[in-house]
Amino acid sequence: MAKAQGAGGNRIVQWIDYRLPFVKLINHELYEYPTPRNLSYWWNFGSLAGVMLVIMIVTGIFLAMQYTPSTTGAFNSVERIMREVNYGWLIRYIHMNGASFFFITVYIHIFRGLYYGSYKYPREFLWMLGLVILLLMMATAFMGYVLPWGQMSYWAATVITNLFSAIPFIGHGIVTWLWGGFAVGNPTLHRFFALHYLLPFVILGVVVLHLYALHTHGSNNPLGIDAKGPQDTIPFHPYYTVKDLFGLMVFLIIFTFVVFYAPNFLANPDNYIPANPLHTPAEITPDWYFLPFYAILRAVPNKLLGVTLFFSSVVVLFFLPWLDTSPVRSGRFRPIFKWLFWLWVIDVFVLGWVGDHPPEGIVIPIDRFATLYYFVYFLILLPVVGKLERPRPLPESIAAAVLHAAAPRRETETERA
Amino acid sequence: MAKTLAAALLLAAIGLVPTYARAADPPLPNKPEPWPFTGIFGTYNEAALQRGFQVYEQVCSACHNLSHLHYADLAGIGYDEAQIKAFAARSEVTTVNNKGKMFKRPARPSDLFVGPFPNEAAAKAAFGGRAPPDLSTIVKARAGGPDLVYGILTGFTKAPKGFPMPPGTFYNKYFPGHRILMPPPLHPGAVHYADGTKATVPQMAHDVASFLTWASHPNLDERHRMGFKVILFLIVAAAVFYAAKRKIWSRIH
Ligand code: HEM
Numbered sequence: 001m002a003k004a005q006g007a008g009g010n011r012i013v014q015w016i017d018y019r020l021p022f023v024k025l026i027n028h029e030l031y032e033y034p035t036p037r038n039l040s041y042w043w044n045f046g047s048l049a050g051v052m053l054v055i056m057i058v059t060g061i062f063l064a065m066q067y068t069p070s071t072t073g074a075f076n077s078v079e080r081i082m083r084e085v086n087y088g089w090l091i092r093y094i095h096m097n098g099a100s101f102f103f104i105t106v107y108i109h110i111f112r113g114l115y116y117g118s119y120k121y122p123r124e125f126l127w128m129l130g131l132v133i134l135l136l137m138m139a140t141a142f143m144g145y146v147l148p149w150g151q152m153s154y155w156a157a158t159v160i161t162n163l164f165s166a167i168p169f170i171g172h173g174i175v176t177w178l179w180g181g182f183a184v185g186n187p188t189l190h191r192f193f194a195l196h197y198l199l200p201f202v203i204l205g206v207v208v209l210h211l212y213a214l215h216t217h218g219s220n221n222p223l224g225i226d227a228k229g230p231q232d233t234i235p236f237h238p239y240y241t242v243k244d245l246f247g248l249m250v251f252l253i254i255f256t257f258v259v260f261y262a263p264n265f266l267a268n269p270d271n272y273i274p275a276n277p278l279h280t281p282a283e284i285t286p287d288w289y290f291l292p293f294y295a296i297l298r299a300v301p302n303k304l305l306g307v308t309l310f311f312s313s314v315v316v317l318f319f320l321p322w323l324d325t326s327p328v329r330s331g332r333f334r335p336i337f338k339w340l341f342w343l344w345v346i347d348v349f350v351l352g353w354v355g356d357h358p359p360e361g362i363v364i365p366i367d368r369f370a371t372l373y374y375f376v377y378f379l380i381l382l383p384v385v386g387k388l389e390r391p392r393p394l395p396e397s398i399a400a401a402v403l404h405a406a407a408p409r410r411e412t413e414t415e416r417a
Numbered sequence: 418m419a420k421t422l423a424a425a426l427l428l429a430a431i432g433l434v435p436t437y438a439r440a441a442d443p444p445l446p447n448k449p450e451p452w453p454f455t456g457i458f459g460t461y462n463e464a465a466l467q468r469g470f471q472v473y474e475q476v477c478s479a480c481h482n483l484s485h486l487h488y489a490d491l492a493g494i495g496y497d498e499a500q501i502k503a504f505a506a507r508s509e510v511t512t513v514n515n516k517g518k519m520f521k522r523p524a525r526p527s528d529l530f531v532g533p534f535p536n537e538a539a540a541k542a543a544f545g546g547r548a549p550p551d552l553s554t555i556v557k558a559r560a561g562g563p564d565l566v567y568g569i570l571t572g573f574t575k576a577p578k579g580f581p582m583p584p585g586t587f588y589n590k591y592f593p594g595h596r597i598l599m600p601p602p603l604h605p606g607a608v609h610y611a612d613g614t615k616a617t618v619p620q621m622a623h624d625v626a627s628f629l630t631w632a633s634h635p636n637l638d639e640r641h642r643m644g645f646k647v648i649l650f651l652i653v654a655a656a657v658f659y660a661a662k663r664k665i666w667s668r669i670h
Contacts, residue, residue: 037669076485079485079553079554080485082636083485083490083635083636089636089640090640090643234669238665239665239666239669242658242661242662242665245658246655246658246659246661246662249651249654249655249658250655252651253648253651253652253655256644256647256648256651257644257648259644260640260641260643260644260645260647260648261457261641261644263640264557269557269558269559269560270558272554272558273550273554273558282593
């Protein structure tokens with residue numbers, strides 16, 4: 001415990017810490033940081049996302065050392081990485097699948113926040129910083145997907161940048177400006193590479209702010225009630241460090257399984273065909289993590305409206321802290337919300353399915369209905385239900401709830417013995 | 418709890434995964450070849466790869482290239498230096514000498530494979546608009562992978578009655594639209610296998626599809642071996658951290 005005061009025994013560290021209390025800060029924020037004692041495994045996904053960000057930056061830097069950002073060189077340089085660079089195949093497969101697993105962690109992290117009301121007072125700004133990270137991730141992943149310059153790279157870049165042409169009057173000007181020419185080409189690839197290298201470090205900066213905001217009011221928890229004193233919290237280390245490490249190992253088992261045994265399972269085979277501006281692929285689909293948004297984009301026949309809905313689907317999340325009118329955070333104590341929430345989760349999966357199918361026949365009405373529910377959930381159901389619903393009584397405190405629940409179990413165990 | 422988490426992750430992984438590994442269109446033969454290189458312990462059969470290279474060299478290379486491979490890469494399927502030198506020397510590359518004169522010399526092991534056409538336009542012109550695709554990424558570039566290659570090579574039949582076949586096209590069961598510009602490349606006995614295997618069409622199709630899988634995934638053997646070790650290590654690490662977690666948390670339960 002003496003350690004907690006300063007920076008441990010090392011004199012050099014002490015010397016520095018007196019002048020720049022960095023070790024003290026880490027000690028305070030990562031070791032002692034009082035954390036609710038009842039966090040479930042759903043709380044692992046924040047740290048998992050952080051690990052994925054680091055993995056993406058490290059593998060990305062090594063890829064960039066061998067990658068050629070030109071329309072004639074890009075495809076060949078990626079093949080060269082896969083064939084000739086030492087462990088290049090490993091680094092590239094980690095980076096390529098890492099993007100998918102990064103999104104899996106972040107999406108679960110967001111679903112967790114939605115269910116347990118982590119976006120409510122006093123964590124609104126923390127929530128919004130998270131959404132900024134999501135938007136930056138989307139931009140980064142989109143531009144990364146363009147870099148290998150396969151058929152899907154080229155055509156996804158063309159379709160997505162073309163969305164901006166829906167903006168009245170200035171749309172076409174904006175698209176030409178984005179491309180740096182009159183079609184997706186060498187200047188586009190160059191700038192996408194520059195931005196793809198830059199944005200992850202911007203994300204890193206926003207992650208620091210996200211954590212700063214988190215540590216200001218502390219973590220939410222499955223009960224959604226505030227920690228009221230030391231009996232409700234435990235130090236982050238060793239309790240949550242060891243729990244996070246265990247979760248990380250389980251997560252890495254699944255991740256590495258895909259990297260080593262199904263590295264192209266999540267990829268579109270067309271992206272192993274070099275980009276060809278003269279030949280449009282039969283179907284242009286984005287990576288899976290964009291499919292729900294892609295479905296929303298195509299839900300209406302009007303391009304401008306589609307693009308508006310597309311952007312609104314993320315923007316609406318920024319207003320969530322004020323749209324949800326219920327004073328109770330955790331979905332556990334909200335009998336009606338609970339159902340609507342799970343329906344919304346299913347709805348997002350349905351949108352994902354829709355996004356992977358050509359918009360024809362039965363797919364169109366399903367798309368419209370699912371898009372409608374996506375927005376109705378936020379704009380109508382959450383504001384209204386928060387007012388009408390009668391929440392179940394909240395426990396007095398975290399400690400009371402946790403220890404109370406544990407007590408009878410211990411009794412039966414001793415009885416049996 | 419750990420199980421719930423694992424299940425949730427797996428569900429998320431599987432549930433969110435769209436059908437990218439989607440069945441090819443038109444559907445492939447429903448009895449796939451028993452490839453030895455699939456699955457966790459899958460490895461290449463070197464003899465099949467060498468036979469497949471023979472088929473590639475003697476048949477396919479008349480129209481297709483393997484532009485991402487060097488001759489030296491053939492060491493990966495068990496050929497020695499002298500053999501590789503001999504394979505390379507059968508092609509010529511054009512280079513420039515230090516006086517600026519263009520000249521031809523036999524290819525060396527360090528050269529990339531030399532294709533049959535000087536450029537893409539020449540290849541297109543030779544086949545009425547669609548060039549024979551480069552085969553070094555073909556297995557990665559088609560849903561169905563080796564099954565698709567095998568299917569195409571064994572899928573040539575007579576066109577059904579009334580199915581219009583413009584001149585220069587051939588009916589193929591497994592090619593999208595069924596009209597392929599490639600003439601049926603394999604005929605019984607088209608190659609004389611160095612190891613004496615009987616060169617039937619399915620045998621050659623199997624061998625060359627195996628070879629092309631290697632051409633797309635030259636590191637597959639190493640990847641499978643390394644993956645096994647890495648995952649084993651992670652399982653042990655997960656068990657250790659789980660035990661540690663139980664122990665540490667027992668203080669406050
Ligand atoms: C937020 C973190 C990141 C995400 C989500 C991300 C995502 C992606 C994606 C989806 C691809 C395409 C993979 C493929 O299909 O081949 C890609 C490629 C690439 N990324 Fe990243 N990336 C990230 C960070 C970085 C960083 C920090 C760098 C460089 C310092 C980098 C360098 C590259 C390079 C050179 C490629 C092209 C090579 C290839 O396609 O494999 N990435 N990235």
